[in-house]
Amino acid sequence: MVSAEYDEPVETRELRYFVAVAEELHFGRAAQRLAMTQPPLSRAIQQLERRLGVVLLHRTARAVALTEAGSVLLREARLALDAVEAAERRTRRAAGDRPGVVLAVKAGASRELLSELLHAYAAEPGAVAVEVMLCGPGEPESLLRTGRADVALLHRPYDTTAGFDTEDLHTEQQVVVLPKGHPLADRAYLSSAEVNAQTDLPLPRWPGRDGGHPDGPGPQVRDHTQLFQLIALGLACAVVPESLRDQLRDDHAIVPVPDAPAVTTVIAWPPHSRSKAVADLVRTATRL
Amino acid sequence: MVSAEYDEPVETRELRYFVAVAEELHFGRAAQRLAMTQPPLSRAIQQLERRLGVVLLHRTARAVALTEAGSVLLREARLALDAVEAAERRTRRAAGDRPGVVLAVKAGASRELLSELLHAYAAEPGAVAVEVMLCGPGEPESLLRTGRADVALLHRPYDTTAGFDTEDLHTEQQVVVLPKGHPLADRAYLSSAEVNAQTDLPLPRWPGRDGGHPDGPGPQVRDHTQLFQLIALGLACAVVPESLRDQLRDDHAIVPVPDAPAVTTVIAWPPHSRSKAVADLVRTATRL
DNA sequence: ACGACCGATACCCGTGCGGTATCGCCGCCC
DNA sequence: GGGCGGCGATACCGCACGGGTATCGGTCGT
Numbered sequence: 057m058v059s060a061e062y063d064e065p066v067e068t069r070e071l072r073y074f075v076a077v078a079e080e081l082h083f084g085r086a087a088q089r090l091a092m093t094q095p096p097l098s099r100a101i102q103q104l105e106r107r108l109g110v111v112l113l114h115r116t117a118r119a120v121a122l123t124e125a126g127s128v129l130l131r132e133a134r135l136a137l138d139a140v141e142a143a144e145r146r147t148r149r150a151a152g153d154r155p156g157v158v159l160a161v162k163a164g165a166s167r168e169l170l171s172e173l174l175h176a177y178a179a180e181p182g183a184v185a186v187e188v189m190l191c192g193p194g195e196p197e198s199l200l201r202t203g204r205a206d207v208a209l210l211h212r213p214y215d216t217t218a219g220f221d222t223e224d225l226h227t228e229q230q231v232v233v234l235p236k237g238h239p240l241a242d243r244a245y246l247s248s249a250e251v252n253a254q255t256d257l258p259l260p261r262w263p264g265r266d267g268g269h270p271d272g273p274g275p276q277v278r279d280h281t282q283l284f285q286l287i288a289l290g291l292a293c294a295v296v297p298e299s300l301r302d303q304l305r306d307d308h309a310i311v312p313v314p315d316a317p318a319v320t321t322v323i324a325w326p327p328h329s330r331s332k333a334v335a336d337l338v339r340t341a342t343r344l
Numbered sequence: 345m346v347s348a349e350y351d352e353p354v355e356t357r358e359l360r361y362f363v364a365v366a367e368e369l370h371f372g373r374a375a376q377r378l379a380m381t382q383p384p385l386s387r388a389i390q391q392l393e394r395r396l397g398v399v400l401l402h403r404t405a406r407a408v409a410l411t412e413a414g415s416v417l418l419r420e421a422r423l424a425l426d427a428v429e430a431a432e433r434r435t436r437r438a439a440g441d442r443p444g445v446v447l448a449v450k451a452g453a454s455r456e457l458l459s460e461l462l463h464a465y466a467a468e469p470g471a472v473a474v475e476v477m478l479c480g481p482g483e484p485e486s487l488l489r490t491g492r493a494d495v496a497l498l499h500r501p502y503d504t505t506a507g508f509d510t511e512d513l514h515t516e517q518q519v520v521v522l523p524k525g526h527p528l529a530d531r532a533y534l535s536s537a538e539v540n541a542q543t544d545l546p547l548p549r550w551p552g553r554d555g556g557h558p559d560g561p562g563p564q565v566r567d568h569t570q571l572f573q574l575i576a577l578g579l580a581c582a583v584v585p586e587s588l589r590d591q592l593r594d595d596h597a598i599v600p601v602p603d604a605p606a607v608t609t610v611i612a613w614p615p616h617s618r619s620k621a622v623a624d625l626v627r628t629a630t631r632l
Numbered sequence: 633a634c635g636a637c638c639g640a641t642a643c644c645c646g647t648g649c650g651g652t653a654t655c656g657c658c659g660c661c662c
Numbered sequence: 663g664g665g666c667g668g669c670g671a672t673a674c675c676g677c678a679c680g681g682g683t684a685t686c687g688g689t690c691g692t
Contacts, residue, residue: 066432069649096650099672108432110439117658117669132431132491133617139427143420144354144396151398151413205421217511219615219679236385312490326422327507357680369649371639384681405689487653 066082068140070104071133074112078130081120135219136203142326144184149203156185157333160196160205164280164303166321169226169344170209177340184333192278193262200326207325207334211297213317213321220324223342230316231298234309235290241309248295248316257293260286356428358392359421361385361565362400369408421505421537423489430614432492432521437491444473445621448484448493452568452591454609457514457632458497466630472506472621480566481550488614495613499585501605508612511630518604522597523578536583536604545581548574572596 076086077097087094105112112126122130161170170188177183189205197215199205209225210217232251234241240254252259258274260283269276275292277283280303286292288307297319301310323341325334364374365385375382391598393400400414449458458476465471477493483501487493496585497513498505520539522529528542540547546562548571557564563580565571568591574580583605589598611629613622 065356065360066428067357068353068428069355071355083453084668092649093651094670094674095652096399098672100649102671108435108439109507110435112435116671120670123439125435128438129431129435132427132434133618134507136431138428139420140354140356140359143359143417143424146419146420147396147400147413151396151411207432219507221506270642275382328419372637380680381682382639383641383683386641388680390640403639408639542675 059336061336064107068137070100071137073100074104074129075133075137077101077113077120077285078126081122083120126330131227137324138198138201142201144234145203155333156187157207157233157331157337158187158199158205159187159337160189160191160199160208162193162196162209162211163190164300165211165224166209166301168299169321173337173341176344177337180336180340182332182336186337194264196324200324203326206329206331207323207337210322210324212320212322214319216272217322217324219327221327221329222322222324223338224320224322225341225344226321227318228297228299228321229318230295230313230315231301231310232293232295233284233287233300233304234293234311235287236307238290238293238309241311244310245314248313251293251295251313257287257290260292260294352395354392354395356425359389359425361388362392362417363425365389365401366410367412369410371408378407381476406455422632426486426489430489433491443621444475444494445619446475446477446493447625448477448479448487448488448496450481450484450497450499451478453499453590454497454514454587455587455590456587457609460632461625461629464632465625468624468628470620470624474625482552484612488612491614494617494619495611495625498610498612500608500610502607505612507615509615509617510610511614511626512608512610513629513632514609515606516585516587516609517600517602517606518583519589519598519600520581520583521572521575521588521592522581522599523575524595524597526578526581526597529599531599533600533602536601539581539583539601542581545575545578548580548582 073086073090076089077083080086080089083094083098083101087097090097101113104114108125108129110129111123112129113201114121114123137260164259174186174188177186189199191199194215196205196208196210197217197220200208200220210222232240232246233255238257240246240250261269261272261274262268262277275286277286277292280296280300283292283294283296284304287294288305295313295316298310298312324340325338329335347581360376361374364377366516368377371382371389373385375385378385396413396417398417399411400407400415400417402411461477462474465474476614479487479489482503484493484496484498485505485508488508489494498508498510520528520534522545526536526545528538548565549556549557549560549562550565563574565574565580568584568588570584571580571584572592576593583601583604586598587602592598611626612625613626617623
C-alpha cells in the first residue's frame with residue numbers, strides 16, 4: 057500500500073535541508089554546505105514535497121527555481137528554525153548562566169542614546185550585567201529571533217520590527233553626508249530627489265539579509281566607519297540619521313534632507329520575554 | 345569515546361516528546377499520548393538533556409517536576425512547534441487552495457462588530473471568501489500561531505496579544521449579569537469588590553490554555569450560552585463586556601461594574617503576514 | 633515487610649538516513 | 663552533430679538510531 061507518511065510531522069532537519077537548497081538553488085552546493093552528499097539531500101526534499109503534497113522547487117537540468125509555495129516555505133521555515141534555535145538557547149541560558157542581558161545594536165548606531173541607556177540602567181536597583189553585542193545591519197532582528205540577544209535597538213524604517221514588541225525612543229531627521237568642498241555642500245537643504253539625481257557621487261550598497269550585496273553601481277559597504285572613509289575620499293555620499301554627525305571628521309560636510317523619511321530608534325524585545333532585566337531595561341529606556 | 349552530540353541540532357520530535365512529558369508530568373501517560381512506550385521516551389528526554397547540557401526534569405520515584413530551565417523550554421518549545429506547524433500549513437495553503445481567509449473569533453463574542461466587518465469587507469473591491477472559525481476561549485491565539493487561521497478578533501485583557509500585530513477596534517465597559525430578581529439587580533452600579541464579595545452566586549470557571557478547568561468553587565463553563573443559562577437558573581453570575589447584552593434573555597438582569605477593566609476588541613494577525621486579504625480585512629475593520 | 637508504582641537500564645530488531653556508483657537529461661562547444 | 667560536462671534522479675548498500683520487550687531499582691503506602 058501507499059505510504060501513510062502524509063500526516064507525519066515535519067522535522068527540523070528537513071526544514072534545514074530545504075532552506076539550504078532554496079538559498080543555493082543548487083543541490084550540489086547545498087549538500088556541501090550541509091556537509092553531506094547530494095543524493096540523500098535530493099531524496100529528503102522529495103520526501104518533504106510528498107509529505108506536504110506540494111511542489112516546492114522547479115527543477116530543470118540546468119536550473120532550480122522556487123515555486124510560489126516554495127518561497128512561502130522558505131520564509132516560514134526560517135522563522136520556525138529561528139524559534140527552535142531560540143528554544144535551545146534560552147533553555148541553556150535559563151539553566152547555567154548567572155543573570156545578564158544581551159543587548160544587540162548595529163555597530164556605530166545610536167551611540168549617545170546607548171551610552172545614556174547603559175548608564176541609567178546600571179544605576180537602577182536590581183540591574184544585572186549588560187553585554188552589548190555590536191553587529192552589522194539587518195542582524196539584530198535575527199539575533200533576537202534566535203535567542204542570541206534578549207533585547208535590541210532597531211531603527212525604523214530601516215529595520216523591520218515585525219514580530220517584536222517595541223517602544224519608540226527617539227525620532228530624528230536624516231542628512232546627506234558629502235565630502236568637504238563638494239558643490240552641494242553649501243546648500244541649506246537638499247531633497248531626496250536631488251541626492252538621487254546627482255551622479256558624481258554614488259550611493260553605497262549595504263549587504264542584504266543573506267549577507268550578499270545587491271548589484272548595481274556604488275561601493276560595497278559594511279559599516280559606518282567604512283562608509284565615512286569612502287565619503288571623505290570623495291567616492292560616495294549617503295543619507296544617514298543626523299545623530300551620526302558626531303562620528304564625522306572635519307573632511308565631511310552635511311546637508312539636511314527634510315523629505316527623507318525620519319528615523320525612529322526603538323527598543324525591541326521578543327514578545328514572550330519574561331525577563332525582569334529586559335523589562336527594566338525597556339522601562340529605563342523609555343524614561344530617558 | 346564520548347559522543348560529539350552536544351552541538352547537534354534539536355529535532356521537532358524531541359520537542360514534542362518533551363512537551364508531552366512536561367504537560368503530563370508522567371512518563372507513562374506521556375508515552376501513551378505519543379502512541380509509544382515509556383523506555384524510548386525516557387531515553388529521548390535524557391538525550392535532549394545531554395544535548396542541551398541542562399537538567400529539564402526533577403525525577404523522584406514518585407513524581408516528576410519541571411526545573412526552571414524545563415519550564416522555559418516548555419514555553420519556547422510550544423512556540424517553536426507552533427511555528428513549524430504554521431510553516432507546514434501556510435505552505436500547503438499557498439499551493440493548493442484558491443484564495444480565502446480564515447478569521448478566528450471566540451464563539452459568541454463581538455457579534456455585532458463581526459457582522460459589520462464581514463459586510464463591509466465583502467463590499468470591498470478584491471474581497472475574497474472569509475471563513476469564520478468559531479472557537480473557545482484562549483484558542484484564537486493558538487490558531488493564529490499555527491497557521492490554522494489568518495486573522496482573529498481578540499479581547500484584551502482576556503486574550504494575550506503578545507507576538508501578533510494588532511489594531512484596536514472598540515473599547516467597552518463591563519457589566520455583571522445576574523438572574524432576574526436578584527437582590528443586587530436593582531443597584532445602579534456595583535464595584536468588582538462587591539461582586540467578588542457576594543457569596544450566593546459563584547463566578548464560573550473557564551477552561552485554561554490546556555483545556556483543563558482550574559480548581560475552585562463555581563460551575564465549569566465552556567461558552568457564553570452555557571454561562572447565561574446557568575445564570576438564568578440562579579446558579580452563577582459573571583462579569584462580561586456589555587455588548588453581550590443582546591444575547592441575554594429577559595430572565596437576566598445587568599448592572600454596570602465601572603471599575604472592572606475595560607475590554608478592547610482588537611483585530612490581530614501574524615506579524616509576517618503578506619496576505620493582501622488580511623491587510624484589506626484589517627483596513628476595513630479599522631474604518632468601521 | 634511486602635506490593636504497587638514509576639522511571640531507568642539492558643538488549644534486540646527493523647527502519648530510515650546517508651554513502652557510493654550510476655543513470656538520464658540537457659546545453660554547450662569544437 | 664556528436665561528444666563532453668554539469669546536474670538532479672535512481673539503485674543499492676550498510677549502519678546507526680529509534681522503538682519494542684523484559685527487567686531492575688528505588689520509594690511510598692498500608
